[in-house]
Amino acid sequence: xxxxxxxxxxxxxxxxxxxxxxxxxxxxxxxxxxxxxxxxxxxxxxxxxxxxxxxxxxxxxxxxxxxxxxxxxxxxxxxxxxxxxxxxxxxxxxxxxxxxxxxxxxxxxxxxxxxxxxxxxxxxxxxxxxxxxxxxxxxxxxxxxxxxxxxxxxxxxxxxxxxxxxxxxxxxxxxxxxxxxxxxxxxxxxxxxxxxxxxxxxxxxxxxxxxxxxxxxxxxxxxxxxxxxxxxxxxxxxxxxxxxxxxxxxxxxxxxxxxxxxxxxxxxxxxxxxxxxxxxxxxxxxxxxxxxxxxxxxxxxxxxxxxxxxxxxxxxxxxxxxxxxxxxxxxxxxxxxxxxxxxxxxxxxxxxxxxxxxxxxxxxxxxxxxxxxxxxxxxxxxxxxxxxxxxxxxxxxxxxxxxxxxxxxxxxxxxxxxxxxxxxxxxxxxxxxxxxxxxxxxxxxxxxxxxxxxxxxxx
Amino acid sequence: xxxxxxxxxxxxxxxxxxxxxxxxxxxxxxxxxxxxxxxxxxxxxxxxxxxxxxxxxxxxxxxxxxxxxxxxxxxxxxxxxxxxxxxxxxxxxxxxxxxxxxxxxxxxxxxxxxxxxxxxxxxxxxxxxxxxxxxxxxxxxxxxxxxxxxxxxxxxxxxxxxxxxxxxxxxxxxxxxxxxxxxxxxxxxxxxxxx
Numbered sequence: 330x331x332x333x334x335x336x337x338x339x340x341x342x343x344x345x346x347x348x349x350x351x352x353x354x355x356x357x358x359x360x361x362x363x364x365x366x367x368x369x370x371x372x373x374x375x376x377x378x379x380x381x382x383x384x385x386x387x388x389x390x391x392x393x394x395x396x397x398x399x400x401x402x403x404x405x406x407x408x409x410x411x412x413x414x415x416x417x418x419x420x421x422x423x424x425x426x427x428x429x430x431x432x433x434x435x436x437x438x439x440x441x442x443x444x445x446x447x448x449x450x451x452x453x454x455x456x457x458x459x460x461x462x463x464x465x466x467x468x469x470x471x472x473x474x475x476x477x478x479x480x481x482x483x484x485x486x487x488x489x490x491x492x493x494x495x496x497x498x499x500x501x502x503x504x505x506x507x508x509x510x511x512x513x514x515x516x517x518x519x520x521x522x523x524x525x526x527x528x529x530x531x532x533x534x535x536x537x538x539x540x541x542x543x544x545x546x547x548x549x550x551x552x553x554x555x556x557x558x559x560x561x562x563x564x565x566x567x568x569x570x571x572x573x574x575x576x577x578x579x580x581x582x583x584x585x586x587x588x589x590x591x592x593x594x595x596x597x598x599x600x601x602x603x604x605x606x607x608x609x610x611x612x613x614x615x616x617x618x619x620x621x622x623x624x625x626x627x628x629x630x631x632x633x634x635x636x637x638x639x640x641x642x643x644x645x646x647x648x649x650x651x652x653x654x655x656x657x658x659x660x661x662x663x664x665x666x667x668x669x670x671x672x673x674x675x676x677x678x679x680x681x682x683x684x685x686x687x688x689x690x691x692x693x694x695x696x697x698x699x700x701x702x703x704x705x706x707x708x709x710x711x712x713x714x715x716x717x718x719x720x721x722x723x724x725x726x727x728x729x730x731x732x733x734x735x736x737x738x739x740x741x742x743x744x745x746x747x748x749x750x751x752x753x754x755x756x757x758x759x760x761x762x763x764x765x766x767x768x769x770x771x772x773x774x775x776x777x778x779x780x781x782x783x784x785x786x787x788x
Numbered sequence: 789x790x791x792x793x794x795x796x797x798x799x800x801x802x803x804x805x806x807x808x809x810x811x812x813x814x815x816x817x818x819x820x821x822x823x824x825x826x827x828x829x830x831x832x833x834x835x836x837x838x839x840x841x842x843x844x845x846x847x848x849x850x851x852x853x854x855x856x857x858x859x860x861x862x863x864x865x866x867x868x869x870x871x872x873x874x875x876x877x878x879x880x881x882x883x884x885x886x887x888x889x890x891x892x893x894x895x896x897x898x899x900x901x902x903x904x905x906x907x908x909x910x911x912x913x914x915x916x917x918x919x920x921x922x923x924x925x926x927x928x929x930x931x932x933x934x935x936x937x938x939x940x941x942x943x944x945x946x947x948x949x950x951x952x953x954x955x956x957x958x959x960x961x962x963x964x965x966x967x968x969x970x971x972x973x974x975x976x977x978x979x980x981x982x983x
Contacts (some may be wrong), residue, residue: 352916359965372873386810393807415792467971484962491964505904511966519972524973527885535923543909543945553958553973563883571799576809582936583812585953586900596901597936600918600973608914609877619795625804682816708962750846763944 338681338720342763343653356488357651358575362612363484366594374590383630383643384583385699388636391574392626397616398541398574406615409606414616419449426451426533426566427458429614431763433564435460437486439522441555443535443547444482444510445568445618447661451533463525465554467518474501481656482662483592483641488654490588522554532558536569536602536615537638538584543578545605546615549598557603562684565607571622572635584638589617589707625673628710640775643692643702649685658682661734665692669705672713680718683709741780748774804898818908822899824931830902833956834969843867846926850891853953854919854922858888863912865982866924867891871876874912880916892918892972896931898953898978904979905939907951914950923974928982 341476347353371377391398403413418420422445438455440462442444452473464473468485472478474497475745479485486494495509498664534555538547540684546567548555559565575584580599582636589595607613626632644664655663659669660679668682683706692702706755713719733739750757758771777785789797840846843866850870854860860871862885867873871891892911894904904925906915917923933939938955943951958973969975 366806376815383810383812383815386807387812389804389807390809393804399796399799404833413789415795417791417794421791465972466962467960471962482793484965486964489964494963505829511963512968514963515968515971519970522972523885527882551906551958552960552971555950556918557972560918571795579812579937579940582815582940586936593961595955596832597898597903599833599955599958600961601903601953603948605947605951605953608949617795619791619798623795623798623802626799629804632802633805663862682977689807715798719874731869751922 331467337659339653339659339685340681341358342657342659343685344545346492346654346657347652351424353652353654355490356654359487360651361573361646363593364642364695367591367642367645368594369647370560370590370596372593374586377441380583380587380699381699384587384697385579385636386639387575387583388698391576393636394631395571395574395626399571400575402539402543402544404619405542407544410613411544411607412612412614414614416616416618416620418640422616422620423450423451423454425616426568427460429461429564429566430531430551432457433530433668435564437461437463438531438533439463439465439525439529439558440469440533441468441535441558442485443533443568444479444662445570445620446533447479448620449568449618451568461579464528465521465522465525465558466550467515467551467554470518470522470615471497473624474498476657478661480663481641481644482639482664482734488581488656499659500690523557524552526557526561526601529558530562531564531566532562533566533568534559535668536573537588538575538581539569539573539615540576540581541574541577545603546573547581547585547599547603549585551595551599552762553600554741556600557602558607564614565604566616568616569606569616570618572637576773581586588638588640591695591697594672613749621633621674625670628673630712631673631705632759633700634666634673634702634705636700637666637670637696642697646691646695648689648691650653658685665706666700669700669709672709677718678715678718680713683707683713692757735763741778744778748776748778749784795925799899802864807846812937815868815935816941818935818937820934822934823929823972825899825934826897826932827981829900829955830977830979834967835858835902835956837891837979837981839981841962841983846891846982849980854889859886860889860891861887861916861920862891863910863916864891874916877912879913880953881913881919884913884919886958887916887920889924890916891924891926892917893926894928894931894979895925896933896939896942898934898936899932900935901954901955903914903939903953905943905951905953907946907948910949916953918958918973919952920974922978923957924980925954926980926982938948951978 508722862871960971
């Protein structure tokens with residue numbers, strides 16, 4: 330098998346992030362603080378576990394009846410006066426957005442947070458077609474100015490220091506050099522984007538939940554940017570993955586209670602807006618996007634990943650994410666959930682991601698819809714190895730391990746050799762060539778193996 | 789085959805065996821101390837709660853506490869003498885860009901999270917509660933429900949073109965997790981709690 334050309338893999342990118350140890354500590358502590366806020370909020374809800382289980386079961390029902398729910402949603406949305414589009418993949422999604430804008434001769438669009446459009450690389454596509462796009466969520470605006478991807482699905486610029494943001498604003502928005510006061514910078518963004526909202530004729534938003542029963546969709550923000558964009562524009566485009574469907578309006582009660590408590594520890598987002606009909610004289614479009622989701626639906630071991638409501642709790646709690654940063658996942662959705670979604674899109678390109686985990690299971694424990702994230706990570710590893718998408722070195726060492734563990738003689742010899750090396754020649758393993766040596770010392774070798782001890786001591 | 793047909797047939801072929809939709813009505817039983825919890829929840833997320841007797845008390849509060857001169861809009865007819873009364877949905881959204889205060893009436897409020905619910909007929913112009921610099925909302929004590937489950941139970945199958953939960957002032961913590969009130973929506977939220 331030829332060696333996989335994987336120049337952007339998680340371990341290498343994490344190593345770059347880890348060059349600045351103080352920043353890693355800061356990143357780690359910030360995310361853990363958010364995780365702790367989640368715990369405080371969750372512990373106030375006496376039947377939290379019941380809510381999680383209920384949400385998981387509702388989503389299970391959704392996945393099992395998705396083709397009917399999608400058609401029910403479409404038919405209700407149509408009778409509400411919403412235009413419904415279907416996009417098989419990212420390319421088609423982007424083309425639909427462009428065609429809507431072109432139909433109205435619109436050259437500028439304001440966008441609120443939508444991880445789906447990040448997945449589809451919509452901004453790049455539109456810019457290449459002469460459309461100016463401004464992201465209006467503050468964090469997304471910041472990474473857009475920095476020409477970066479969001480590093481977190483809920484906190485897009487969690488990796489950035491305020492001084493770096495101050496510098497970006499100085500360059501792009503003319504704020505005084507050296508001013509890094511969050512209050513001041515937020516106010517600057519408010520003024521700058523207010524003008525954007527007032528002058529854009531098209532607004533694109535994501536969708537948090539789409540209700541089959543009513544044909545309406547819900548968009549949650551803290552900043553109010555989705556509403557400012559959508560209500561001031563002539564054309565509102567909402568992009569949603571097929572898995573955003575929930576059956577009935579009353580199910581929102583379950584999901585809205587779970588979403589923000591899991592995400593940031595708030596009891597609910599500031600705004601949870603329900604869009605059902607376009608305003609008179611205005612247009613509302615929904616683009617329903619597959620882009621690999623129907624394939625994931627067919628993977629029995631991985632379909633539960635489609636239950637995700639994008640709260641980001643799995644990232645905040647993940648010891649690997651916190652210390653490697655969102656960009657090390659080289660995918661629009663990072664962290665544990667990104668690592669089980671991405672290989673479905675491109676198993677070769679994202680073969681490294683299921684290995685970027687300690688399998689500690691913390692992600693699974695905090696997931697509000699009870700996705701078995703760490704188990705899926707473990708299962709992806711097996712699928713990836715079976716399909717040959719692992720680096721040659723890992724493959725070779727796995728083969729040696731396989732041979733050693735299946736031959737008692739080899740096993741005993743290897744054990745002895747290992748103990749000998751650790752005792753008499755520790756420099757052989759305590760060096761840079763051994764990745765296990767990074768940030769830790771190798772253990773003290775035991776005097777003898779359990780097998781040897783047992784032989785001596787059995788009666 | 790259109791993309792629609794392709795997606796639907798792929799979904800149908802790949803979806804698991806039909807699983808039952810769980811009952812959620814049992815969640816309605818949850819009960820908490822309603823107005824006190826609402827006040828605590830809204831205060832914790834940066835809102836302000838003012839207990840008032842009637843519309844006259846509200847007017848007195850506005851007189852005393854809202855900056856003058858300012859552009860004030862209300863959708864509550866009883867306050868028509870102290871603010872521009874917005875009777876219907878005919879206002880052009882952009883014409884509201886200089887509104888300082890909007891005073892609206894909530895359909896209901898939720899104790900567990902401090903959110904108020906308004907549908908389009910209560911706000912008249914969809915953009916109003918977002919574009920205003922400061923938002924004030926009248927909530928009747930009897931309209932407060934314990935949790936989101938009771939909220940949706942009350943909303944039922946009501947028809948609206950647009951409706952929203954609003955919980956406190958617009959906010960962001962995108963810069964180093966420092967909480968800043970007044971992102972793109974209202975900079976503050978005052979709830980007038982009426983008997």
